[in-house]
Amino acid sequence: MQTKWAAPAIASLAFMPAAHAQSTMTLYGLIDEGITYVNSAQTGKAGGQLTGGPQFALTDGHATGVAGSRWGLRGAEDLGGGLKANFVIENGFMANTGAFAQGGAEFGRQSYVGLSNDSGAVTIGRQYDPLVNFVQPFAASGTWAGYMGSHADDVDNLSNTNRINNAVKFTSASYGGFRMATMYSFGGVAGHTAQNQIWSVAGGYTGAALAFGIGYLNARNPNVSFYGSTPNKGSAAVNNIGSFGSATSPQAYPVYAGYASANTLEIIGAGMSYTFGGTIVALSATNTRFDHLGSSAGPNPLGYTGSAAFTSIDLNARYRATPALQLAMGFDYTERGSVKGDDGAKYLQLNAGIDYSLSKRTDLYVLVAAQRASGTDSLGQPAVASIAGFNPSATDKQIAFRLGAMHRF
Known part of the structure; x- marks a missing residue:
């Protein structure tokens, strides 16, 4: 009796994998390297005056290029009934030195796991916030100008200077071109639920010619929760946003580094684009607020109180002259109102770029x-x-x- 059933049973094993869930895994990445020149770069201070000079350097795309060098793994498993398990781990690195980017985090660009079905996806881990997902595609820095095309010091984070740790995120499927997303990042402080929390919501539409997006982000104690989200950053006792510099070191993020004591960071942004022929014209606007300055969230050596608010406007266009050649130009303007009786600040920037595709995976480009x-x-x-x-x-x-030069793999 056992022999009679043995052969069919063994034969059926050959077909069992077809009944099991199907899994996929993809290795991907890119390398972006380039030679840069800047006419004036700070080196420190002397006699109370800033010092500096021109600089030539070989730098990775994370610093000044179109896209930062990276490698990642992306996987999905079909669990049946339309349900899938998904994950992404993505490392950013500096191709010119081999060092980790994102402040030394091994998977500093993204690291998350989640479930998805026809309605959308829920993911948990280190992720991009919805504001970036839905508004960045309309900024020059998010499409062709790279990090050096950001609004002054990337004050509104549209270039992803800071990513979100400890986050739960829902992203909907597309319904007639409309999508939305929401995120909550746990502060994790015992007895203080709201401390260090971050939340964000955004949505948008993508059509054949017209696209638009809008988003909002709110971060409590941003010096720690938002700007302190990498291994090289510290606690509320230090300035995780930037640096005041010294006699022998340059300043960092002077546009907003003085506002580390803000209790709350708020960013709201919107953008739209229109495509006609080989041309895409895009417009975006953001408002970034450092509220309740003078809190215990970070150092406040200049004694700021109240709020600091920045408004940024970005108008840019790119033209596909041939299948291989793209020409682009953009203008962005950032303005901050008065804080502590000062006269505010204004930043006007012009960007231009040329990209030539040697193949589907390799590009040469120039940015100014x-x-x-x-x-x-x-x-x-x-x-x-x-x-x-x-x-x-x-x-x-x-x-x-x-x-x-940029190569994708």
Whole structure:
């Protein structure tokens, strides 16, 4: 009897994998390297005056390029009934040195796991916030100008300077071109549920020619929860946003580094684009507020109180001249109102880019950015130009150039 059933039973084993859930895994990445020039980069201070000079350097795309070098694994498992398990782990690295990017985090770009079905996906881990997902595609920095095309010091985070830890995120499926997403990041402080929490909500529409998006982000104790989300950052006792510099070191993020004591960070943004022929014209606007300055969230050496609010406007266009050649140009303007009786600050930046595709995976490109600053910046000094990815200028003007190569795999 046992022999009679043995052969059919053994034969059926050959077909069992077809009845099991199907899994996929993809290794992907890109390398973006380039030679950069900037006419003025700070080196420190002497006699109370900022010092600096021109600089040539070989840098990774994380610093000044179109896209930061990375590698990642993306996987999915079909659990049946339309349900799937998904994960992404993505490492950012500096191709010119081999070092980790994102402050030394091994998977600092993204690391999450989740479930999805026809309605959408729920994911948990380190992720992009919905504001970035839905508004970044309309900014020059999110499409062709890279990090150096950010609004001054990436004040509104549209270039993803900061990602969100400890986050639960829901992203809907597309319904007639409309999608939405919401996120909550746990602060994890015993007895203080709201401390260090972050939440965000956003939505948008993508059609054949017209697309638009809008989003909002709210971060409590942002010096720790938002700007302190990488291994090289510290507690509320230190400034995780930037640096006031020293006699032998440059400042960092002078546009808003002085506001580390904010109790709350709020960013709201919206953007839209229209495509006609080979041209895409895009417009975006954001408002970034550092509220309740003077809290215990971070140091406050200049004694700020109240709020600091930045408004940024970005108008850009790109034209596909041939299947291989893209030409692009953009203008962005950032303005901050008065804080503690100062005269506010203004930053005007022009961006231009040329991209030539040698193949579907390899590009050569040129980027140029020029910025002029005026007023008084967050460090209480005459505002200096500060193109994202470079050391701030020693003056109110800064011009940067990059010749880069990017390969995807």
